């Protein structure tokens with residue numbers, strides 16, 4: 001879209017935001033709001049209410065509230081897409097609802113309901129002179145982040161998504177998926193392991209990024225050296241972390257693995273240098289993959305990463321009260337439920353029927369599926385509730401996403417807006433309202 005029309009659409013969006021503000025009562029008066037507010041959206045992909053509860057029980061117990069649920073304001077968001085056929089969203093439509101404030105059909109990635117170009121929150125942030133960043137514990141070119149930073153007609157156009165990030169000059173790009181940034185035949189910096197890892201780009205986008213002024217990191221040492229203001233890190237994605245089950249692999253000693261909370265900490269260091277503020281979108285993609293695979297064990301480990309990222313951000317907010325943090329999900333994945341292990345002394349049978357990928361890539365036999373005798377599948381429990389003698393197991397109803405509402409928790413300016421039940425497009429409404437103040 002030509003920049004002039006983009007600016008005018010943005011101006012209209014901000015006027016609308018301001019108009020809706022004056023029409024509603026606010027517990028934050030204008031004078032209390034910061035002049036240059038920053039915004040962080042942290043999405044646990046597929047993290048529904050039961051996932052959040054299981055993570056709480058298993059890792060934090062009953063006495064200590066997990067960091068993502070300890071934020072001061074809580075509400076719910078619906079997840080239904082603007083689709084003529086489907087009641088349940090995919091990640092692309094879910095993230096687009098946040099990014100442009102409109103419900104769109106499934107598969108739509110950052111474009112309007114009719115496939116038209118519209119300004120995303122990231123465009124609006126850039127027009128305000130803010131710094132922008134995208135962070136993922138998995139491929140950075142995944143649909144959720146692309147909806148903000150590189151709208152495309154098809155979410156699978158990963159190489160085009162990478163190019164779009166560079167075209168927009170997004171300041172911080174941290175995540176996995178190196179293979180989309182190098183042309184076929186060039187393995188990149190991280191040794192390829194298997195066919196899935198082979199480069200599939202058509203030009204060296206890392207070289208292009210460096211020519212554009214990006215610093216580039218591919219392992220812990222080069223990552224620690226990043227100072228910005230523009231930085232690209234293509235490191236080992238956290239799917240490898242789940243492979244502690246792979247014999248001989250230990251992510252703690254993998255030089256190419258950088259923990260998600262370290263990615264976030266560095267992003268804040270770099271983006272926080274801009275006096276006009278920043279807009280950062282973070283996705284934990286692992287939660288969704290684990291839901292599709294019915295792997296509760298690793299889903300909860302991914303949830304621990306989400307909490308670690310929240311801890312880094314809430315620590316940062318102590319010195320930066322102008323930062324709004326929103327923690328939510330695009331949808332639930334797997335129809336997960338928490339169940340008793342025993343009922344009247346008898347095993348409560350799992351009704352789990354099928355997973356997207358029942359055989360995890362590190363194993364040769366299904367580990368996530370119901371056992372012939374009706375016991376608890378290996379990756380469904382029983383799990384202890386931390387600090388108690390009680391246990392729970394999980395069960396699943398589908399290998400796909402479900403249509404439940406998802407929790408949203410928030411801290412910072414206008415965080416109180418998230419109290420109550422709202423459509424998922426409300427994320428866009430609150431953020432444009434916050435920015436419309438200036």
Ligand SMILES: [Zn+2]
Nearest residue numbers: 091288333401
């Ligand atoms: Zn999914």
